[in-house]
Amino acid sequence: MEPLLVVLSGLPMTLFITVVSFAIGAVLGIPMALGLRTGVAPVRWVVRLAVDLLRGIPMIVWLFLLKFGLSTPAFRITALEAAIVGLGLISAGYLADIYRGGLQAVPKGQYEAAAALGIPGAVSFFGVIVPQAARIVSPSIATYLIGLLKNSSIASTIAVAEMVFMAQGYAKQNINTVAGVLPYAIAGVLYILLSIPVAMLSRRLDANLRKAVI
Amino acid sequence: ACGGGSGSSGAKANCTPLVSNITTIKSGTLTVGVIDQPPYSSYNNGSPTGMDIDFIKQIADANCLNVEYQQASFANAMQAIASGQIDTATGDINVTEKREQVVDFPRSIYLEGVGYASKKGVDVKSIDDIDAKGIKTIGIGDGYGWLADMQKVFGDKVKTYPSSVEMKQDLEAGRVDMIMEAYGTAVDEFKGNDNIAVEYANKNPDKRINSLVEPPEVSYPYTKGNTSLGQAFDKGIEKIIKDGKVKPTLKKYGLDEGLAEIRDKQYVVPATD
Amino acid sequence: MIELGGVVKSYNGNTILHEVSLRVERGEVCSIIGPSGAGKSTLLRCINLLEQPDDGNMVIDGQFVDFTENLGKSDLMALRRKCGMVFQQFNLFPHMSALKNVVFPQMHVLGRGKEEAEERAMELLKRVGLEDRADHRPSQLSGGQQQRVAIARALALDPAVMLFDEPTSALDPEVSGEVLNVMRELAEGGMTMCVVTHEMSFARDVGDHLVVMADGRIIDEGDPKEIMAHPVNERTRRFLSAVGR
Amino acid sequence: MIELGGVVKSYNGNTILHEVSLRVERGEVCSIIGPSGAGKSTLLRCINLLEQPDDGNMVIDGQFVDFTENLGKSDLMALRRKCGMVFQQFNLFPHMSALKNVVFPQMHVLGRGKEEAEERAMELLKRVGLEDRADHRPSQLSGGQQQRVAIARALALDPAVMLFDEPTSALDPEVSGEVLNVMRELAEGGMTMCVVTHEMSFARDVGDHLVVMADGRIIDEGDPKEIMAHPVNERTRRFLSAVGR
Amino acid sequence: MVPKEPLLQFWGEGLPNMLHGLQISVALAGVSMIIGLPLGLLFCMMVMSRNRVISAIGLVVVEIGRGMPALIILYLVYFGLPGFGILLDSFPSAIIALAWNYSCYCSEIFRAGIQAVPGGQNEAGDALGLDGRVIFFYVILPQAFRSIVPALLGQTILLFQDTSLAYTVAVPELMKEAYTYGSTTFQYLRVFVLAGLCYAVVTLPASWITRWLERRLALSY
Numbered sequence A: 001m002e003p004l005l006v007v008l009s010g011l012p013m014t015l016f017i018t019v020v021s022f023a024i025g026a027v028l029g030i031p032m033a034l035g036l037r038t039g040v041a042p043v044r045w046v047v048r049l050a051v052d053l054l055r056g057i058p059m060i061v062w063l064f065l066l067k068f069g070l071s072t073p074a075f076r077i078t079a080l081e082a083a084i085v086g087l088g089l090i091s092a093g094y095l096a097d098i099y100r101g102g103l104q105a106v107p108k109g110q111y112e113a114a115a116a117l118g119i120p121g122a123v124s125f126f127g128v129i130v131p132q133a134a135r136i137v138s139p140s141i142a143t144y145l146i147g148l149l150k151n152s153s154i155a156s157t158i159a160v161a162e163m164v165f166m167a168q169g170y171a172k173q174n175i176n177t178v179a180g181v182l183p184y185a186i187a188g189v190l191y192i193l194l195s196i197p198v199a200m201l202s203r204r205l206d207a208n209l210r211k212a213v214i
Numbered sequence B: 001a002c003g004g005g006s007g008s009s010g011a012k013a014n015c016t017p018l019v020s021n022i023t024t025i026k027s028g029t030l031t032v033g034v035i036d037q038p039p040y041s042s043y044n045n046g047s048p049t050g051m052d053i054d055f056i057k058q059i060a061d062a063n064c065l066n067v068e069y070q071q072a073s074f075a076n077a078m079q080a081i082a083s084g085q086i087d088t089a090t091g092d093i094n095v096t097e098k099r100e101q102v103v104d105f106p107r108s109i110y111l112e113g114v115g116y117a118s119k120k121g122v123d124v125k126s127i128d129d130i131d132a133k134g135i136k137t138i139g140i141g142d143g144y145g146w147l148a149d150m151q152k153v154f155g156d157k158v159k160t161y162p163s164s165v166e167m168k169q170d171l172e173a174g175r176v177d178m179i180m181e182a183y184g185t186a187v188d189e190f191k192g193n194d195n196i197a198v199e200y201a202n203k204n205p206d207k208r209i210n211s212l213v214e215p216p217e218v219s220y221p222y223t224k225g226n227t228s229l230g231q232a233f234d235k236g237i238e239k240i241i242k243d244g245k246v247k248p249t250l251k252k253y254g255l256d257e258g259l260a261e262i263r264d265k266q267y268v269v270p271a272t273d
Numbered sequence C, D: 001m002i003e004l005g006g007v008v009k010s011y012n013g014n015t016i017l018h019e020v021s022l023r024v025e026r027g028e029v030c031s032i033i034g035p036s037g038a039g040k041s042t043l044l045r046c047i048n049l050l051e052q053p054d055d056g057n058m059v060i061d062g063q064f065v066d067f068t069e070n071l072g073k074s075d076l077m078a079l080r081r082k083c084g085m086v087f088q089q090f091n092l093f094p095h096m097s098a099l100k101n102v103v104f105p106q107m108h109v110l111g112r113g114k115e116e117a118e119e120r121a122m123e124l125l126k127r128v129g130l131e132d133r134a135d136h137r138p139s140q141l142s143g144g145q146q147q148r149v150a151i152a153r154a155l156a157l158d159p160a161v162m163l164f165d166e167p168t169s170a171l172d173p174e175v176s177g178e179v180l181n182v183m184r185e186l187a188e189g190g191m192t193m194c195v196v197t198h199e200m201s202f203a204r205d206v207g208d209h210l211v212v213m214a215d216g217r218i219i220d221e222g223d224p225k226e227i228m229a230h231p232v233n234e235r236t237r238r239f240l241s242a243v244g245r
Numbered sequence E: 001m002v003p004k005e006p007l008l009q010f011w012g013e014g015l016p017n018m019l020h021g022l023q024i025s026v027a028l029a030g031v032s033m034i035i036g037l038p039l040g041l042l043f044c045m046m047v048m049s050r051n052r053v054i055s056a057i058g059l060v061v062v063e064i065g066r067g068m069p070a071l072i073i074l075y076l077v078y079f080g081l082p083g084f085g086i087l088l089d090s091f092p093s094a095i096i097a098l099a100w101n102y103s104c105y106c107s108e109i110f111r112a113g114i115q116a117v118p119g120g121q122n123e124a125g126d127a128l129g130l131d132g133r134v135i136f137f138y139v140i141l142p143q144a145f146r147s148i149v150p151a152l153l154g155q156t157i158l159l160f161q162d163t164s165l166a167y168t169v170a171v172p173e174l175m176k177e178a179y180t181y182g183s184t185t186f187q188y189l190r191v192f193v194l195a196g197l198c199y200a201v202v203t204l205p206a207s208w209i210t211r212w213l214e215r216r217l218a219l220s221y
């Protein structure tokens, strides 16, 4: 019972990090996705490089860089802030690419139909293209969200008191016994349980997408 | 009263400080980063304990300061002091030339010894034992003062760890044959463990490992240039020594009283390589 | 109504349209036939300015366009509004109901109010026989019904000309009839129409003017019945016999 | 050659084929027409045992099959080998050249050696007019050419019957001709064929026997020319007029 | 607090150790991949098996392997197994954890790739009377590779990045070397920027190749 309570005490933090950094990524990903699709080549290259760097450098390196590297007398960053900023930026990189793929997957005929009707660019983008792209990408976004939930565990390495950190704290007092493994196993099961609702939602969205668009 | 009583400083009333007008991050309060390194200090969910904590409390009292604690690690403590996020840190912090590039140290308070911990029956007691007893892997924490010397002598036999907890775990599990830990930490970690033998390494100095010849001194780093805080520490530590409180405290935590024999002139561990 | 003069269009060096000239009078139905790759779709897309031709000019509904000049955005929009376009793949907006598909462009292109737009939309859906399907999503409609909604959507903007690009070729033969009937009624109602089609019977019975294209050129044009009955041009004859008439 | 008796097929409770019986003689060309969803494809897939019917029986090339019994794997393979199937979407193997497409099944189904298989493949590719396209991947071929390769691939296994499921409906009218010509030659060569098609002229001119299906039943059958000229059945008449003849 | 050495000199001093760490990271990823790929194919075949029991076992193994964070799997293997009398060194522990995690993702990639091959291909094979195994290995799998290969490459890049987690169990890989260098110099910003660049030197070209390959394979046949 005790290990379960200890691990559960980290659950709110896990959810908090996941939700906040996802929100940051979801918003920040929009301008980046537009940057990836812009006709201005230098802008596109710069954004592309930024996205590739965000995705290509391990999460733990970003977190350490933010946590230990970015402290000056004028600027302090706590472990939680570092985790949220780090995961948020990385999410923005991944989500930007997902958004871009969604925009690209909207059939060309839709752009053409809107143009042929003379619908102004902004209206056709937000009224015609974006709603369809949103449906196309929603399963990928759900998959990413599940991944992010799991990756939030890496925040434990910079001492953010989420589930794995709590599990670790308990396990260290019971080295080499079953009680030393139990909290990790409990945390693992909790992650699986947590991802189930998102996965189910994603499958529902996916099915709806098929019905609505195809 | 210090600091003129009515101020919002929050300093203790009816108290005469050793040093007046001490600059701290939060006026009237000493913000201490606590590194988990029992028995020297452990954060303990916000109510820290340990030898260093005992000393820090005495120093703060003598200077009419409140104390606030934050969790810290060796990786970020110096950075945090240098950048003014905390006033000082505890956890068996050695006075070294590298650290002096980033922070200032007051006078030292006690010596740090090095401890060997190995399986009972192996009983490593000296550097020469390592080869003699067929040790294959030696665990040492990242940032430990003797790491560089040991790597020079033993090369790939040395395995480094992000913190002493993993290191302890691996010795118990048998993934490393011995570890070289701060003596106090080793004593504390393996207290009551019948399988592990802890030895005080400085008893058998070896000139290849500087820390064994010249045991490092421990003190409380503070932000570079904060002379008022430096003086407060100096005076506070002096008082503790003069009051003869060091040896009893060492004893209380199960450590050799010889660790109180600091040098007349502060010894700074030189930067190797 | 539409007059094209020397329209040239190339893609990366490949010339797809070689100085095509064409005249469609007000109220006339012009059918365009020809083998795959002839440039029929490209020609239609040039009229609608979905593609900017490289050379040539056009008069459409009294307005002159010089293709060598770059068109401003508002000019482009104004010109496009003159044409209603119906695609082979319908291209309805899948996330909107049939009604919304017809209402949405009216509101954003003509600035009509919601009520007015809905009234007009229902009128048109009735005209294409789909008043009872107004609430259905495109995915809940058959191909023929989708194409009729697409026609209603284009008509809702009161275009001067309707352009059709193989409107029935993605449809089962049985449902093609519904769409062709709607087009026939439109033609009878006096709408000016350009229709790219493989439906020879439509071209013959409904079309006023037949244009045969091949390899980016108009190789034959004139009265549909005459050309189909007695094709003079060798290439035309080959095409007509291949299509089986 | 093929004799179906009371074939029933349902998908999750929906009966798609209602006791369909049909006879196709050796060397006969049987055309199957009917509206979308009538069950034409399903019938063909049952003959080929791509679907296992729920009831009924079949005699094919002298071999009797009772659909209520579970077929062993080797029986299934042997029966399938009797039919060559050509699909609407060609279904060539995209990662193999045209030649390899025709060679591969021969080697793995008939166990022919590589040389023999290639010789036979080249012979068949020549017969469908594609000997110079042997090295091309399907993606490098036009739809009509792909469909002809698919025919060659099916023929290579020396089937007793050829089954065609709308072989030209994914093709442009102009290229359909090539495929229909190959089929016509096959028919003239005495091949037994079942052809689901919307090509009325093929059914009329080449077919020996016409079957009209609707709603999972054969509603009409007999001489193609007769049925097309004077459709007696009301549903047949409606269908024929919708398809435009 | 102002760093004393010029940046490049500072990096130059740390680089030899970091490159050595990079080698270990690459080795860790390489061995995990060599184990994980065939294992992934096996899991995929189990999951797709018609035998319900095998399929259920496969599904459980894969869903656990994908459902838990890599870090937890690593801790379970490294800190958990000794409690059951299985004592593995840090390197093999990391390999087991990473390879299992990786193979479960690969299993799903294989499955998606196979399901993405149009149904008509299976039908055509059936109609020709081809054997099920022949269809799978000669018709379906080669086509599935078109979508599988880029996805696998992408997953392998993630695997390479995940090797950084092995630092927590004291594998002397790149992240560990960076941390060691940082804890002796206190110049974490410079150190982790260098570490990031070391990772990027591998992952950026790899992801560019992946994108290029994806486009090329999409265009082929």
Ligand SMILES: Nc1ncnc2c1ncn2[C@@H]1O[C@H](COP(=O)(O)OP(=O)(O)OP(=O)(O)O)[C@@H](O)[C@H]1O
Pocket (backbone or CB within 6 Å): C011, C016, C034, C035, C036, C037, C038, C039, C040, C041, C042, C043
């Ligand atoms: N965006 C493009 N880029 C390059 N070439 C193009 C493009 N669009 C069309 N083409 C080429 O232009 C030629 C004419 O195409 P078009 O679609 O106008 O023919 P079509 O007569 O409509 O044929 P179909 O009956 O097959 O629709 C073709 O050879 C085609 O490959």
Ligand SMILES: Nc1ncnc2c1ncn2[C@@H]1O[C@H](COP(=O)(O)OP(=O)(O)OP(=O)(O)O)[C@@H](O)[C@H]1O
Pocket (backbone or CB within 6 Å): D011, D016, D034, D035, D036, D037, D038, D039, D040, D041, D042, D043
């Ligand atoms: N696998 C399946 N599961 C459920 N229903 C099916 C399946 N295959 C076919 N059907 C249904 O069986 C009916 C007959 O389908 P079939 O494809 O045989 O018609 P068809 O005559 O070939 O039509 P078309 O001309 O459109 O090809 C349709 O209503 C279809 O929805």
Ligand SMILES: [Mg+2]
Pocket (backbone or CB within 6 Å): C040, C041, C042, C165
């Ligand atoms: Mg076209």
Ligand SMILES: [Mg+2]
Pocket (backbone or CB within 6 Å): D040, D041, D042, D165
């Ligand atoms: Mg069919």
